[in-house]
Amino acid sequence: MTIFVTQSDEEQGFRPCTHDFQTNCGNCRLNSICLPLALESDDIQLLDDIIQRGKPLQKNQFLYREGDDFQSVFAVRSGTLKAFRTTDDGREQVTGFYFPGEILGMDGISNNMHASSARALETAAVCEIPFSSLEKLSAAMPNLQRHFFQLMSREITEDQQLITLLSKNSAEERVAALMLSISARNARRKLSATKFRLPMSRVDIGNYLGLTVETVSRVFSRMQKLEMLAVDNKEIEILDIDGVRNLANVSN
């Protein structure tokens, strides 16, 4: 149980928070942005019954690996994870970062096999949602079915945004867009939209944005020089959000 305190510390920025001792969806502070969204409290209870908790991951630990049998999707409770595929020549393509309240693993449904790997970027806790149970529950709960369709659809649109970013945007635009995305997701969790700690390394950012570490580093330096960002290693402060939005050149 103490491990959960540590995780909440991580997530909350070292402020102790009793909410994180919860072990059910009903009083999870993420339930308004997570899977229970749009469910009645009776239904939340039913969803809660199928969810398996207590799967804390250490930094760098795998949640699942490309090729593993697909059994469950996962909701992030605390910490951050990255999903990625490894190319034939061993390079890593990060396909997404997952923050608390977000769902990952849906790419495994199509072939009953995980199409990507997922790894914790820092100590992280996840809720495991066995897919067969979720399917049964969805058939009985129209709202849940709809919401899960929506979540998958959102994953599609986000992937398409990334496709566009990789295909059409410069290094600066890509980095700016990522900063805005993280900012918006922080805001959704009532954290600061302008000041945060990046959970991922420069290498991960590069592997996500299709850039080398060096380019990522140079972009941060330039944006710092332009007084758009204050960059102190992983600590980021957005000084000129309109400037960043303008630079990103994407509706985000």
Next chain:
Amino acid sequence: MTIFVTQSDEEQGFRPCTHDFQTNCGNCRLNSICLPLALESDDIQLLDDIIQRGKPLQKNQFLYREGDDFQSVFAVRSGTLKAFRTTDDGREQVTGFYFPGEILGMDGISNNMHASSARALETAAVCEIPFSSLEKLSAAMPNLQRHFFQLMSREITEDQQLITLLSKNSAEERVAALMLSISARNARRKLSATKFRLPMSRVDIGNYLGLTVETVSRVFSRMQKLEMLAVDNKEIEILDIDGVRNLANVSN
């Protein structure tokens, strides 16, 4: 009705084919790769009842536009479509090509609004599947629910493959991968895996693969010189499929 004959001509390479006069899933020659896959014939009938047909599109006609209200997903019956988003500065990112038997429009579910536009690359016929009906039917038919989850998941994995392609692969690798993808999809429909006509322009290929027209053209020329492909405008013959596979450097 005559319009359907024309479309079947297009699809069948100008061989008349009575199968294309069908108007229901039960005897559609695509039903083994399309939505009815894995359904009992009674269930196929129920699915068939919600499907709206007779929406033939002329070349360049829009099926839906980014921002339109989302009502339905669509199955391609004949012809080919492209899905794309337009960036703020007016450039076009093609997010996918859709061949007969394939489903498009699923990116609209998340916000009840189409996140991309879809346009016919040639005369095309689609089956319209109203999403609200599909939801109801899915709740009652576990196989359909599962299959639709799988279709969405496949869209996710395909987008992730494209992300990797754009991020990590050279121009030649990208073009080779697209040729293999089209080849495989032709084979799935019992058409030639080595000789086909590209339904899309060089511009579309470029906008899909994140390349300029000139680069696409040069790559085709190089592959022709290496005797991997015979390229005659849109007519493609794969002369050395192992060579192309080797060049693509992706498991496809």
Next chain:
DNA sequence: AGGCATTCTTGACACATATCAACGCATTGC
């Protein structure tokens, strides 16, 4: 606290693809 390994930054240079430009070829309509 010190030392080692990892991550990050910065610089010089190389290279793949974009850009700009010209031209050829096919299709369409008159």
Next chain:
DNA sequence: GCAATGCGTTGATATGTGTCAAGAATGCCT
């Protein structure tokens, strides 16, 4: 049959990002 138009090809040059290399900062382990 011929002009007009759009699409595709090819060449010359420009440029953004990758590559290689070195050094600085950070964090981890003893």
